[in-house]
Amino acid sequence: KQEVTQIPAALSVPEGENLVLNCSFTDSAIYNLQWFRQDPGKGLTSLLLIQSSQREQTSGRLNASLDKSSGRSTLYIAASQPGDSATYLCAVPAQGGSEKLVFGKGTKLTVNP
Amino acid sequence: GAGVSQTPSNKVTEKGKYVELRCDPISGHTALYWYRQSLGQGPEFLIYFQGTGAADDSGLPNDRFFAVRPEGSVSTLKIQRTERGDSAVYLCASSPAGYNEQFFGPGTRLTVL
Numbered sequence: 749k750q751e752v753t754q755i756p757a758a759l760s761v762p763e764g765e766n767l768v769l770n771c772s773f774t775d776s777a778i779y780n781l782q783w784f785r786q787d788p789g790k791g792l793t794s795l796l797l798i799q800s801s802q803r804e805q806t807s808g809r810l811n812a813s814l815d816k817s818s819g820r821s822t823l824y825i826a827a828s829q830p831g832d833s834a835t836y837l838c839a840v841p842a843q844g845g846s847e848k849l850v851f852g853k854g855t856k857l858t859v860n861p
Numbered sequence: 862g863a864g865v866s867q868t869p870s871n872k873v874t875e876k877g878k879y880v881e882l883r884c885d886p887i888s889g890h891t892a893l894y895w896y897r898q899s900l901g902q903g904p905e906f907l908i909y910f911q912g913t914g915a916a917d918d919s920g921l922p923n924d925r926f927f928a929v930r931p932e933g934s935v936s937t938l939k940i941q942r943t944e945r946g947d948s949a950v951y952l953c954a955s956s957p958a959g960y961n962e963q964f965f966g967p968g969t970r971l972t973v974l
Contacts, residue, residue, distance in 0.1 A: 752903070782962060791865075791952060792904070792965040837903055847892065848917060849963065851903025 750775045750842045754852035761828055762860050769823040769855045771838035776816045779844075783812050783823050784837045786854065792837065796823070828859045863887070865966035867953050873972045874943055882938040882969045886955030893936050894954040894963060895928055896920075904952050910936060943973045 751774045761767055771781075779800045784792040796812040798805045798821070804813040811824040821838055835856045839849040866885040874880050886893050892911055896904035906920040910930045918928075925943075930936040940947055950970050954963040 780962075784965070789970075791867075791967040792954075794962055794964060797962040839903070842906070846917070847894070847909045847911075848906035848920065849894075849896075849904075850906070853901065853903050 750850045752852040758856040760858040771821040777844040867966040884953030890955035892956040896952040
């Protein structure tokens with residue numbers, strides 16, 4: 749059964765700091781991994797999708813890496829801003845050919861001005 | 862273009878009542894997903910449609926939950942005889958086809974009193 753763990757559960761940093769969020773998963777037979785952002789009381793916003801054949805994906809100040817063999821992904825946020833404050837979730841397919849995503853509990857990020 | 866929309870945004874009902882939650886996917890997206898998110902947790906998969914048919918309903922918790930997508934676009938999640946434990950945020954997502962990035966709506970917050 750696919751399980752996703754995100755560490756840390758919460759993180760508080762001063763504005764301008766670079767930071768890394770971690771995601772690990774137990775079943776490495778995935779075809780992609782997706783990172784989301786969730787603001788309080790809102791839905792999920794897709795940030796990055798990494799295909800299993802890719803090692804990393806970049807969008808602006810965000811960079812996500814994927815190491816399938818070790819069951820790990822990281823989300824790197826450069827030069828953090830108060831507007832980055834949100835909960836960040838990673839998700840992977842439940843099993844090899846499955847459409848259903850299994851999510852971690854998320855990392856709650858607070859960027860202090 | 863328009864994203865995934867969900868109505869209502871909030872629904873308060875009494876234990877034992879019947880509720881319907883609606884999802885309008887992104888136009889042209891053939892895949893549609895329902896998830897449920899409890900406080901402090903990541904979303905949990907309920908059901909996945911490819912076109913009009915439910916391709917995977919393994920996440921529906923019991924037979925009080927049912928979902929339809931009769932014309933391959935709008936979907937309705939139906940909950941009979943609601944219980945307090947059904948209180949959660951119900952999220953809908955859509956995707957252009959299978960095995961692709963999932964785009965989420967804002968969710969419906971269901972409260973069962």
